[in-house]
Amino acid sequence: MPQTITKGYKALVAEAESRIETLSVEQAQALHGSDDVVFVDLRDPRELEREGRMPGAFHCPRGMLEFWIDPESPYAKPVFQQDKRFVFFCGGGWRSALAAQVAQEMGLKPVAHVAGGFGAWKKAGAPVDSGPADKKA
Ligand SMILES: O=S(=O)([O-])[S-]
Numbered sequence: 001m002p003q004t005i006t007k008g009y010k011a012l013v014a015e016a017e018s019r020i021e022t023l024s025v026e027q028a029q030a031l032h033g034s035d036d037v038v039f040v041d042l043r044d045p046r047e048l049e050r051e052g053r054m055p056g057a058f059h060c061p062r063g064m065l066e067f068w069i070d071p072e073s074p075y076a077k078p079v080f081q082q083d084k085r086f087v088f089f090c091g092g093g094w095r096s097a098l099a100a101q102v103a104q105e106m107g108l109k110p111v112a113h114v115a116g117g118f119g120a121w122k123k124a125g126a127p128v129d130s131g132p133a134d135k136k137a
Helices: 008-021 025-031 047-051 064-069 095-106 117-123
Strands: 020-024 037-041 085-090 111-114
Touching: 008 095, 020 025, 025 037, 025 085, 025 117, 037 047, 047 117, 064 095, 085 095, 095 111, 111 117
Parallel strands: 020 111, 037 085, 085 111
Antiparallel strands: none
16 A cells, blocks of 8 residues: 655645744855854765865765764764854755754754755855865864
8 A cells, every 4th residue: 555645845844944044045155154153064975076065064964963963972073062053054955954953953053054055055156165075073
């Protein structure tokens, strides 16, 4: 028997966006480079290689997010212990909406995500680097 999905991705993303702050690419660009802001790139490594990277962004694959945020996790990353604003982005703005919501639920603050993600960032002519992700955490 086929499965009946009772809550689809559109509802999940809409619900997340009703709870978190969404930034336009223009707003994100205005924050880019600020010492008080950490941009968190949730895309998979292959997407970074293929599409390029936002300069200075911290790469956190979506699957590791909760484990890198929680200081009690063996995988905790110091970058998430800072008193800074965390701006999440992905390829198109869906994963980042869900991720920002979870991060906010976990207590990380303030958090936001970028509407349209890296695709919109690139389209707007914002800076893009190529090459391997920045490993510093
Ligand atoms: O990157 S995504 O918005 O397609 S999940």
